[in-house]
Amino acid sequence: MVEHLFIISIILYLVGALFALCLFKWQMVGNYVSFIFAAIASCLGIATAAMVLFNSSTIRLDFQLFLPVIKYNFLLDPLSSYFILAISVISFVASVYSIGYTRLYVNKRDVRFLGFTYNLFLMAMILVVSANNAFVFMIVWELMTLVSFFLVIFEHENPATRKAGLVYIVMAHIGSGLLAIAFFILLAYAGSFSFDSFRDVASQIPAVYKNIVFFLIIFGFGIKAGIFPLHLWLPMAHPAAPSNISMIMSGVMIKTAIYGFIRFYFEFLTPCPPWWGVIILIIGATSAILGILYALMERDIKTLLAYSSVENVGIILIGIGMSMIFKSYNQMALSSLAMIAGLYHLFNHAVFKCLLFGCAGNIYYSTHTKNIEELGGLIKRMQITAPLFLIGALSISAIPPLNGFISEWFIFQSLLNGFNIPSVIIKIITIICGAVVALTGALVATCFIKAFGISFLAIPRTKHAEKAKEVPVIMFISMGLLAALCVFMGLFPAKIMMIINHVNTQILGMNILKAVTSYDWLQMKIVRTNFTELSPKSATVFGLILLGITLGALFLMRPKFIRKFYETWTCGIAPEPRLEYTATAFTKPFKVVFSNLYKPRLEVNTTYSVPNFFVKSIAYVGEITPIFEKYLYNPVSNFVLRISDKARLIHAGNIHLYLAYIFITLLILIMFFR
C-alpha cells in the first residue's frame, strides 16, 4: 500500500516533468499542468510519510532494473519519512505558490523548462532521503544538485547569476567527490553498496578510517548544508534562483545534508567518540553566529534570508551535535531530547523560511526589486503579504507563541543538560554554545525587525515601492497554510514531538514520549524536560484573557476613545522618504561593535558645484569585506591556477622534447621494472 503510494508519487513527478516539456505552444497550460502534478505528487508524499511514521514501520523497495551489477534499493523508515514529510509539505506549498509566481516568466522565458526541472528537483530530493544504496544515493544526490543548478541559472543572461551557478555547481561537485570517497571507504569494508551492509559493518571499521570518513562527511555534506566556511555558494545561489525555487532550496534542499549527517553518524559510524559531537557542535555554533552577523548587514532581502538559512542550519547542527555527544556518553534519553530539538527546528525552519522566501517573492513580483533600501510602506499596499511576513519574522526570531520559540527552547534545554556530561571541557563548550545561541536569537530579532520594518513600514522610498500592489490570490493560499503551520506548531508542540519520537525510537532506540510530555492541572498536554515544563497553549490563553481584561478596563475608563491623525513631527519639515532611517543606518551600531569581523570599508566623496562651498552631491560607499572569499577561497584557486600555468611548460611544442619523454620513460622502465 505505502510503497505503491510512494512509487505513484515518484511517477507523478516524472509525468509532470514530461508534460511540462511536451506542451510546446501553450506555456501557461504547461505551467499549470506541471505544478499541479507536483502538488498532487507531494500530497501523496505526505500521505506516504504519515503512514510510515504513524505505524512506525520500515518499508524496503528493491529493484534489479536497468543496470546489471547494481541494485536499486530504497528504504522508507521513520527517519527518511520524517524528511519526506518536510520535503513534501514544503514542495506542496511551493508548487501551489509557483502556479502564481511563474506568471512572472510566461512568454518571457521558457517556463516549460522551469516546470520540467522543478518536478525532477522535487523527485530527486524525495529519492535522496529514501535511497538505501550508495550508488543510488550518489546518482540522486547529484541529480538534485544538477537540476537545482539549472534552476539557479534560469536567468543566465545576468552575469551575477552565472557566477552564482558556477560557484554552486563547482562547490557542490567537490562535496560529492568527498562523499564518494567516504562511500568507497565504507564499501571497502562492507563489500557492497547497500546501506544495510554499511550498518552491519559499522562496528568493525578501524578508528582511523572512521575518522577519515567523519571528516569527509563533514565537508561533503557540509558544503550542501552551507556551514561556515563552506557556505560561499549559498548566499549567491539562493537569491539567484527564482523565488519559488529558493523556497525549496532554502527550505528543504539544504536539509538533505542534515539527513546525511544523521544517517552517517547515527547508523554507519556508530559508536562515535565524543569529540565528533563536539566538532559538530562547534561548527553549528560558528555557523549560527556568523550566518546571522552577515545576514544583519545585507540589504538584498533574499541574500539576507539565505544567510539566515546558514544560521538556522547552525542551530540544527547544535541540536544534532548535542545528541551525538550524549549518545557517545550513552545517555540515550538526553540524546533523544537533543535530537528532538534539532529535528523540530529543522521542520520549523523549513516552514518559516519557505514562508519568508514566499513573501520575498511577492515583493519581487510586485516591485521588481530585492533591495530593501528601495522599499517601504508596503504594509499599506500589500495588506496580506505584510502580516504573513510578520508571522514569519516573529517565528524565525523565536518569539512565543510561534513555532520558532519551541525549538529554541528545546535547544536551550538540551544545552543546559550539558552538565550531565562527564568531561568538564565539553560542559563548558556546551554552555558557551548556549550563550552563542542567546546572542544569535537577539541578532535574529534585530535582523528581521530591520527586514520587516524597512521594507514594509513607513513611507515608500522609491517609485517601485509606491506602485506596488497585491499579488495573485493563489500565492496567498499556500503561504497562509504555512503561517497557520507556524502557529499550530507553536501551540501544539506535543503533536510534532510524537512524530519525532518515532524517529528517535528508530535511530536511538529510545522512546521518551512519556518523559517529555505530561498533563497540567487543566488536563492540557504540556511539554516537559528534567528542568521544567512548557505549555505555550495555556500561556497564550492567559495572554488572551489578560488582553481582554486590559481592553475592557480601557473601554470602561474612556468609552468614546478616538484617534486623531497628523503627520509625524520631523522638526518642522514635512516628512519625506529621505528622512527615514535606512537599513544600513539601523544596523550601523552592530557594524561598529563587530568591526573586527566585518572590516568595514567606507568612503565619502563629495562633489561641489562651487568648490568647497556648495555641495552638489555626496556619495557614501560603505561595504564590508567578505573575509572568507578574500582570505580562503581566492588564495586556493589562485594557487591551483598558478600550478597549472607552470605545467604548460610540459607542452613546449618541441618534438625532440616529446621524443625525449618517451625515451626517458623507456629507459626508466628498462632500468627499474625489468
Place this chain on the structure above:
Amino acid sequence: MSLTSNIILPILQLIVIVGLSPLVKGFINKIEARFQCRRGPSLFQPYYNLIKLLRKDAVVSETASWIFRATPYVTFVSILVIALLVPVLSSCVPLNFTGDVILIIYLFALGRFFLALSSLDTASAFGGMGGSREMMISSMAEPAMMLSVFTVSLTVGTTNLGNITSAFLNSSTLLLNPSLFLAFAALCIVIIAETGRIPIDNPFTHLELTMVHEGMVLEFSGRYLALIEWASGMKLLILLTILVNTFLPWGVASGLTFTGLIISFALYVVKIGFFAFLIAILESSFAKLRLFRIPNLLGTAFILSILAIISLYVVG
C-alpha cells in the same frame, strides 16, 4: 495545589506588580530629587501621569500602520503574562507549568520586537535611531542574562523561577556559592541595561541624540503612551522581583497562608525599596556612558557570567 490558590494567587500577583510599579518609579525619582537637593514630585506622581494619559485621546502619525496601534497592547499584555510567571509573594507560582525563565526572556523580546517595529513605523529618524540602539543594547545583554540565569538554574536543577525560589528557601546553604555571586553581579548589570537606566540610558532625557528607549516611544501619546510607560515600569519591577526573590528569597511564603503572605509582602516591599534606593544612588552618582562604551560594560557582565558558570562546573 488547590484550585482557589490558582485563582487567587494570579490576581494577587497582578495587583502587586501592576499596582506597585508606578510607585517604584516615583520612589526612585523622589530619592534622586533628594540627592539633587530638590523636593521633587510626589511619590504618586507616576499614578497621576498615567491616569491623565489614559483619560486623553491619542494622536497617531498618519504614516503609521496597524503595527503602531497594536504595539502598546502587545507590550503591556506580554509584561502582564510575565507577571504571572515570576514568584512575587509566594514561591509557588500559579502558572509554573506554562513556562520558565527562557519563556520570560523571550516574552520580553516579544514586547521589544513590536516596540522597535513601531519605532520604524512613523517615518521619523529618531524612532529608528532609538530602535536600533535599543536592539543593539539588548542583544549585547542577552548572552550575559542567559548565562547568569543558567548558573542559577544549574545550581538548583530547574529553570522555573518558582522552583528556584523554593529550592533556595529549603536549603540556604545552596546560596552560599561563589558562582552565584558572580551571576548576581552580572544580572544586576543586565537589569540596568534592560530597563534603560543610567549609565546605559537616561530615562529622563528628551535630547534627540541621546535617546534610546525614549526615542522609540517618542511618537506615542495618550492611552498608548500610558500603556507603554506602565509596561516599562512593570518591567523594572519584575526584573527587580526576579533578582530579589532568586538571590535573597528569605521571607517568601512557601505556602499560601494569610500571615505568610502578609510577612512576605512586607519583606518584599523592603527588598524592592532597597534595590530601588541603590538604583537611585547609582543614577545620581554616574553619568551616561557613550553609546559604544556600553558593549564593554555588557561584555564585563558576560565575562562575569562565564566565570560564574566555569566556577560552577570546575569547583562544583
Place this chain on the structure above:
Amino acid sequence: MEILTLLLIPIITATACVFIRKHSISKYVSIAGSFIAFVYNIFLNYDVYTNHTLSGLNSFFYLDALSILSTQIVTLVGFAAALYSAGYMEAELHEGAFREKRLRWYYFLFHMFIFTMLLVCVSNNLGIMWVAIEATTLATTFLVGFYNKKPHQEAAWKYIIICTVGITLALFGVILTYHSAKGVIGEIGYALNWSELITVADKFEPHLIRLAFLFILIGYGTKAGLAPMHTWLPDAHSQAPSPISALFSGVLLNCSLYGIIRFHILTSKCIGPDYSGTLLMIFGLISVLVSIPFILIQKDYKRLLAFSSIEHIGIIALGFGFGGMYGVYGAGLHAFNHAVVKSLLFFCSGNLFLKYKTREIEKIKGAIKTIPITAVISIIAIFAITGTPPFNIFVSEFMVLAGGFSSGSVLSIIFSSLLVIGIVLIFIGFIYNMFKMIFGTPASVIPVGEVSKFTIAAMLFLLFFVLVVSIYVPPVLNEILHNIYDIVRNA
C-alpha cells in the same frame, strides 16, 4: 568468413568513394557503407554472444568478447562519423577550405582508417595486429594534415614521427614475445596467434615477458595516448577535421589500448597480474594527473577535449589495472561510454567551429542562443563526460573506482582517491569553460540556426546511446563485458 565480410565492407566503400567524384553521391555511399558495417557487426555481436569466440580463415581471425567490444565501438562511431562528415565536410567545402576532388581521398582514407582499426581488433596474430596498428597511423597522417596549412603539417609530422617511434618500440615487444613463444610452442607459423599463446602463456620465460610488456606498454601506450607518451595527441586532435578527431578519441585510442590489454592478459597469465597491473595503474594515474592542468587553463576547446581523452584512457587503464569484477567491467563499459560521449563532444565542437570560425574559447559566447540544439546536446555531453550522474560515464567511473577501493591493496586505494580528486578538478575545468561558451548573450552578430541536418542527425544518434546506456546496459553488452572479465580473470 563472417569476419572477412566485416573487413571487406569498408574496403569496398573506400574504393567506391575514390571513383565517385561528386560529393553529393559519395557522401551517401560512405554513410551507407559504414551503416552496413554497423548493422552487420551487431549480428556478429550476437554470434559472439551465443558461442563465446569466433575464428575464421583457419584461425587467422579471432573474435572474442574483448575484440567484439572494440569492433562494436569502431563501427558505431564510424557510422556516426560518416554521417557527421557528410554534413561537416560539405559545409567546409562551401567555405572553400579545400577543393572538391580532395574529398574523395578524404573518404577513401576515412574508410581505410576504419578498416585498419577493424583489422587490429579481429586479427588473431599479434604480429598482424602490430602491422594494423602501424597502418592506422599511416592511414590517418594525411587526414590529420588534411587542410595542409602550417599547423596541420606540423601536427601531421609530430603525429607520424612520435607514433611510428612508439609502434616501432612495440615491435620489439612483439618480437620478444614471439621469441619466448617459440621456446614453448616451437612450431613457427602459429607462434604469434593469440589463441595459441594464451594456452601456453604460463610456460613463458618470465624475464622475456617482463621486458616484452615494457616495450608493448610504451609502444602501444604512445598510440593510446597514455602520458607521458601522449604529446602528439592534442596537436593531432585539434588539427584534424572534427569527425576524424572523433574517431581518434573514440576509437583509435581504444584500439591501441586493446593491444596493451591483450599483452596484459598474457603477462598476467605468465607472472601474475600484479606486475602489468601495477604498470597500467601507474600510467593511468599519470595520464589523469597530467591532463588536469591543461584542462583547467585551456584556451582551445578541441585541445580541451583531447586532454580529456587522455584522462579517460587513463581511467580505462586504471580500471584494467585494478582488476576485479568492478574494475574490468567498469573499464570495458567506460571504453564504450567514453567513445560515444567523446565523439559526441567532438561533433559539438565541430558545429561550434562551423558557426564561430574559431577554436578559441574566449571568442565564443551564448551558443545556446545561436545553435540551441548543439548547445543543449553539448551541455548534456559535458556533464556526461565529467562523470556527473545520472549519465553513463558516471556509472562506469563509479565501477572503476569501486574496483579500485574494493581491491584491498593500499596502493590502489590511494590511486583511486587521487583519481576522484582528479575527476573533480577536471569537472571544474570543463564547467568553467562551458559557462564561457554556452551561456550568456552572443557577442557579435552570429546568424542564428544550426549548420547542417546531417550533423544534428549524427549527434542525436550518439546522444541516444549516451542516454540509453546511462540508465540501461543492454544484455548483449552486459554479457560481453562479463566475458571480458572472464577472459582477464582466467589469465
Place this chain on the structure above:
Amino acid sequence: MTEQVIVSSRTIDILAVLMLMTTIVLVGTSRLRTSIWAYAIRSFLLTWVSGLIAYFSGIHHIFIATGISLALKVILIPGFLFYIVNKTKVKTDVESVINYTLSLLISCGLILIAYYSTQSIIKFENDFMGHCLPVSLAITLLGFFVMITRKKAITQILGLLAMEDGLFFAALSTSYGMPLIVELGVFFDILVSVIIMGIYVYRIKETFDSIDTDSLRELKE
C-alpha cells in the same frame, strides 16, 4: 654444435658489432649523405646476416625476406632518401641539439644499458649468438637517440630506420625472423611510412622553407 654453426654464429656476432659501428657513425657524423650511406651499409650487413641465417637454418621464407630487404632497405629507401635530399636542396650538414662528443658518450651509456638490461635474458639462452639481442637493442636505442638529438627532419627518418634495423636484427637473431606474413606486413609498413615521411619533408620544406624541426613549434600550450 657443428663447426659450421659456430663459425656462422661468430660471423653474425662480428656483423652485429659492425652494424653497431655504422649506427655509431650515424650518431657521430655531421654529414647528411654520410649518414644515409651508413644506413645503406647497415642494411646491407643486415641482409647478409639474414642470408647467413637462411643458409644454415634452411628455412625458406627467410630467403624471401632477405631478398625483399635487399631490394627495399639497401636500394630503394636509400635511393629515395638521396632523391629527397637533392629535391629539397637542404644544406647537407646535420645540426644537433647537443654536441657530438657528448652524444657519443651518451651513446656509449645507451649501449651499456642495452647489455645490462638484456643480460638476464641471455643467461637463459645458449651462448650461441650472445651479442645479438643486446646489440639490436643498442641499435634501436641509438636510433631513437638520433631522432631526439638531430634537428633535420631527414635525420629523424634515418634514426627511425636505424631503430627498425635493430628490430629486424633482433627478430632474425633471436628467432630466425617473424612469420613471413608478418615480415611482409612490416616491410610494407616501413616502405609506406618512409614514403609518407618523405612527402611531408617535402611539404614542410615548401611551406616553412626549411626542414629544420625547430620551426615546428607553433602547436603548444
